[in-house]
Amino acid sequence: MAKAVLQAKNIIKSFYYPTKISILDNLELTVQRGETVAIKGRSGEGKSTLLQILGTLDTPCSGQLNILDKSVTFFNKSKIRNNSLGFIFQSFHLLDDYTALENVLMPAKIGRKSIALKSEAYKRALELLDAVGLKDRAHFSTKLLSGGEKQRVSIARALCNDPAIILADEPSGNLDKETASVIHDLLIRFAKEHNKSLIVVTHDDNLANLTDTIYHLNNGKLTK
Amino acid sequence: MFELSVARKYLTPRWRQLSVSIISLISILVIALVVWLIVVFFSVTNGLEKGWVQKLTTLTAPVRITPNENYYNSYYYLVDGISQDSNYAQKSIREKLQSLNTDPYDESMDETFPSFFPQPVLNSDGSLKDLVKQAYFEIEHLNQDSEIRNRLKSDQIIVDDFEVTTSQLRVKLIRNINNTPMISSVTQATYLGSFNKENQTLEKTMIPFSMEDLQNLVRTHNLKNQKLDELPLTSKKFQKDLQQFLSKASNQDLKKLDFLNILGNNHGQADAVFLPKTFRDAGVLVGDKTEISYYTPTMSAVQEQKIPTFVAGFYDPGLIPLGGKFILTAPEIVSLVRTSQAQEQTPNSNGINVRFDNLDNADLVKAKIQAAFNKAGIAPFFKIETYKEFEFTKDILQQLQSDKTLFTLISTIIIIVACSNIISMLIIMVNDKKVEIGILRSMGTSSFSIATIFGLCGVVMGATGSAIGTFAAYFTLKNLKILIDFLSTLQGHNAFNPMFYGDTLPNEISFEAMFFVIFSTALISTIAGIVPAVKASMLHPSAILRAE
Numbered sequence: 001m002a003k004a005v006l007q008a009k010n011i012i013k014s015f016y017y018p019t020k021i022s023i024l025d026n027l028e029l030t031v032q033r034g035e036t037v038a039i040k041g042r043s044g045e046g047k048s049t050l051l052q053i054l055g056t057l058d059t060p061c062s063g064q065l066n067i068l069d070k071s072v073t074f075f076n077k078s079k080i081r082n083n084s085l086g087f088i089f090q091s092f093h094l095l096d097d098y099t100a101l102e103n104v105l106m107p108a109k110i111g112r113k114s115i116a117l118k119s120e121a122y123k124r125a126l127e128l129l130d131a132v133g134l135k136d137r138a139h140f141s142t143k144l145l146s147g148g149e150k151q152r153v154s155i156a157r158a159l160c161n162d163p164a165i166i167l168a169d170e171p172s173g174n175l176d177k178e179t180a181s182v183i184h185d186l187l188i189r190f191a192k193e194h195n196k197s198l199i200v201v202t203h204d205d206n207l208a209n210l211t212d213t214i215y216h217l218n219n220g221k222l223t224k
Numbered sequence: 225m226f227e228l229s230v231a232r233k234y235l236t237p238r239w240r241q242l243s244v245s246i247i248s249l250i251s252i253l254v255i256a257l258v259v260w261l262i263v264v265f266f267s268v269t270n271g272l273e274k275g276w277v278q279k280l281t282t283l284t285a286p287v288r289i290t291p292n293e294n295y296y297n298s299y300y301y302l303v304d305g306i307s308q309d310s311n312y313a314q315k316s317i318r319e320k321l322q323s324l325n326t327d328p329y330d331e332s333m334d335e336t337f338p339s340f341f342p343q344p345v346l347n348s349d350g351s352l353k354d355l356v357k358q359a360y361f362e363i364e365h366l367n368q369d370s371e372i373r374n375r376l377k378s379d380q381i382i383v384d385d386f387e388v389t390t391s392q393l394r395v396k397l398i399r400n401i402n403n404t405p406m407i408s409s410v411t412q413a414t415y416l417g418s419f420n421k422e423n424q425t426l427e428k429t430m431i432p433f434s435m436e437d438l439q440n441l442v443r444t445h446n447l448k449n450q451k452l453d454e455l456p457l458t459s460k461k462f463q464k465d466l467q468q469f470l471s472k473a474s475n476q477d478l479k480k481l482d483f484l485n486i487l488g489n490n491h492g493q494a495d496a497v498f499l500p501k502t503f504r505d506a507g508v509l510v511g512d513k514t515e516i517s518y519y520t521p522t523m524s525a526v527q528e529q530k531i532p533t534f535v536a537g538f539y540d541p542g543l544i545p546l547g548g549k550f551i552l553t554a555p556e557i558v559s560l561v562r563t564s565q566a567q568e569q570t571p572n573s574n575g576i577n578v579r580f581d582n583l584d585n586a587d588l589v590k591a592k593i594q595a596a597f598n599k600a601g602i603a604p605f606f607k608i609e610t611y612k613e614f615e616f617t618k619d620i621l622q623q624l625q626s627d628k629t630l631f632t633l634i635s636t637i638i639i640i641v642a643c644s645n646i647i648s649m650l651i652i653m654v655n656d657k658k659v660e661i662g663i664l665r666s667m668g669t670s671s672f673s674i675a676t677i678f679g680l681c682g683v684v685m686g687a688t689g690s691a692i693g694t695f696a697a698y699f700t701l702k703n704l705k706i707l708i709d710f711l712s713t714l715q716g717h718n719a720f721n722p723m724f725y726g727d728t729l730p731n732e733i734s735f736e737a738m739f740f741v742i743f744s745t746a747l748i749s750t751i752a753g754i755v756p757a758v759k760a761s762m763l764h765p766s767a768i769l770r771a772e
Contacts, residue, residue, distance in 0.1 A: 048770065049766075052766040052769070055666070057666055057765045057766040078668050078670040078671075078673075079668065080668075081665075081666065081667065082667065082668020082669075083668070087666045087667070089666075093662070093663045093666070094663075095660060096240075097233050097238070098233075106664075106667055107667045107668060109226050110226060110664070110668050110673075111668065112226065157667075161668075
C-alpha cells in the first residue's frame with residue numbers, strides 16, 4: 001500500500017480585505033508517494049494559494065498539513081522546504097547572478113551540504129543538468145538561457161536535494177506549445193523515474209492528462 | 225558559509241544594479257572618510273599629548289616629593305642652623321643625604337635650644353630619625369616590590385634630588401658678519417634647575433644640532449687645536465654625518481657627557497648649560513659663552529657673583545609656563561646659587577624626583593611611596609604628587625583630557641551618522657532583492673539566514689569602510705609633513721604653531737584610536753544592519769512570489 005507523503009486536512013484560507021473572501025474551505029488532499037496530481041480550476045479560484053500552502057510558503061487560517069508524517073509548524077517550515085519539497089514556478093525564478101549549475105546547487109548550499117567540486121551534491125547537480133539536457137550550459141549565466149532552458153534548470157534545481165514532493169505552478173505557462181510539451185514530458189518522466197510525488201497546478205489539459213489524478217478546485221474544495 | 229557568499233554577491237557592484245552599487249560605494253566612502261579623520265586626529269592628538277606629557281616631566285618627574293611645612297619646621301631641618309658642625313646653615317636635600325651626621329648638634333659647642341625649638345622625631349633606638357635618608361631608602365626599596373617590578377618590568381625607579389633657584393643668565397653672542405666679529409648679548413632672568421644625567425626624559429627632548437651650531441662650536445671653542453679645521457667642514461656629506469653623529473650622541477647620555485667634557489676642557493673648565501629652545505629662536509647657538517650671575521648678601525653689601533658657562537645644547541620644554549625661562553646646569557652650580565642667595569628673597573625649591581619610564585604607573589608608585597612613608601613614620605613631612613597634580617601642569621593635562629573626551633563624543637556621533645547611511649542603503653537593497661529573498665525562502669532559507677545575509681552586508685560595508693579609512697589614515701600620517709607643508713603654503717604661515725605643536729607633528733598611528741573606530745564602526749554597522757535585516761526576514765515569500 002502506497003504511503004501518503006502529503007496530507008492536508010480541513011484547510012481554510014480566507015482574505016479579509018476589503019471584505020472577507022473565502023478561498024479554501026475545509027479542503028482535504030492526500031498525495032501518495034510517486035503519485036502525480038494535477039489541480040485545475042478557473043483563474044482566481046485559489047490554485048496557486050493552495051499550492052503555496054501545500055509548499056509551506058503560505059499559512060492557512062486553519063487546518064492541518066502533514067508532510068512525510070510531520071506536522072508543519074512555524075519552526076520546521078524552512079527545513080521541510082529544503083529537504084522535502086521542490087518548487088517549479090511559472091516565471092522560473094532563477095537567481096540571475098548565478099550560473100545554471102550554481103542555481104541547481106543552491107538548495108544543497110542552503111542545506112549546508114558540501115558543494116565542492118567532487119562532492120555528492122556537485123555530482124548530482126551535474127547529473128540533473130545532464131538529464132535535462134543542459135550539461136553544456138552548466139556554467140552559463142541563467143540570463144543567457146532561453147525560457148525553456150530556464151525551466152529545465154528550474155526542474156533540475158527542484159530535484160537537487162532529492163525531495164519527496166515536487167510542486168509546480170503553471171510550469172509551462174510562459175512557454176510556447178512545443179517547449180511546453182517537452183517540459184511536460186520531462187516533468188512527468190522525472191517524477192516517475194525518481195518516484196517523486198508531483199503536484200502541479202495548471203490550465204493545460206495536455207499536462208493534466210499526463211498525471212495520475214486530476215483535481216478541480218471549485219468553491220474552495222477539491223473534486224476529482 | 226552560505227550567508228556570507230550571498231552577502232558577497234549582493235555587495236559586488238553590477239551594472240544592472242548601478243544605483244544600489246553607487247549608494248553602497250558612497251556609504252563605504254563616507255565611513256572611510258570618517259574613520260580616516262578620526263584615526264588621523266586621534267593619532268596626532270595622542271602623539272601631541274604624549275609629547276607634551278613627556279616634556280612636562282622633563283623638568284619634573286613622574287612623581288615628585290617635596291618637603292612640606294612640617295619638614296621645614298622640624299628639629300631635623302632646623303638643627304643645622306644652630307650647629308657648628310653644619311656651619312650654622314640649613315642643608316638642602318642633597319646635603320642632608322650626603323651628611324654623615326644626622327644630628328650635628330653638639331651640646332658642648334652649640335648654643336642652647338631656644339624655647340620654641342621643635343622636639344626631635346626619634347627612632348625606636350632613640351636616635352634622630354633621618355627623614356631624607358629614610359625617604360630615599362623607602363623609595364629605592366620599591367624596586368624590590370613585586371607589584372612594582374611586574375608593572376615597571378625592566379624599568380627601574382631612579383631617585384634624585386632637584387633644586388630650583390633663580391639667577392640672571394647673560395649670553396655673549398660673537399658673530400662674524402662680513403668677516404667682522406660683532407659682539408652682542410642677551411640677558412634673561414631665569415630659573416635654574418639641575419641637569420641630571422639620570423633624567424632619561426631630558427635626552428628625548430634635546431634638539432639636534434644645526435649647521436650653525438657646529439660652525440659656532442668650531443669658532444668659539446678653538447677646535448682648530450684639535451685639527452678639526454682640517455676636516456671638510458664645507459662638505460655637505462661631512463656636515464650631514466657630523467650632524468647625525470651629534471644628534472645620536474645627544475640621545476645617549478654617556479656619549480653626550482663625554483662630548484660636553486671635551487667642550488668643557490676646551491673652554492677652560494667652564495660648565496655647560498642647556499637652554500630652552502626659545503633662546504635658540506633669539507639667535508643663541510650651541511657653543512656661545514654664558515654667565516650665570518646671582519647676588520650674595522655679605523656683611524657690608526649684596527655682591528654680584530658670576531659663574532662662567534657655555535651653551536651645550538637646547539631642549540624643548542613643551543608647554544610648561546616657566547619652560548621658556550628654565551635653564552639646566554650642573555647640580556653643584558644650582559646648589560651653590562641657591563644656598564648663596566638670601567633665602568627669603570628668592571623662590572627656591574628643593575625636593576626629590578622619582579623617575580621611571582612608563583608614566584601610566586605614576587599613581588601606583590605614588591600610592592606605594594605614600595604607604596611606605598606612612599609605615600616609616602615620615603609621611604607627615606613630605607608632599608607626594610604625580611605629574612598630573614603639579615600645580616603648573618594640572619590645568620594643561622585636564623584640558624587635554626577634556627578635549628579628548630569631547631572629540632570622542634563628537635567622533636561617536638559622526639560614526640553613527642556615517643553608519644546610519646547603511647540603514648537606508650540596505651533598505652534599498654532589500655527592496656531590490658525582494659524576489660531573490662522569495663526564491664531563497666522557497667528553497668528553504670530560514671528567516672534568520674535572510675536576516676544574517678543583510679546584517680552581514682552592513683558589517684562588511686562598515687568593515688570595508690574602516691579598512692579603507694585606516695589605510696588612508698596610515699598613508700596620511702606617513703606623509704603628514706607633506707600635507708602640513710601644503711597647508712602652510714596655502715595659508716602663507718605655519719599651519720601649526722611650533723610653540724605648541726613642536727617642529728613636527730607626531731605621525732605614529734594611534735592603536736587606541738584604531739581600535740576605537742574599528743570596534744565602534746563594526747558595532748554601529750551591525751546595529752544599522754539590524755533594521756533592514758529584520759525587514760528582509762519578515763517578508764512573506766508567498767506574497768513576493770505571487771506578486772511576480
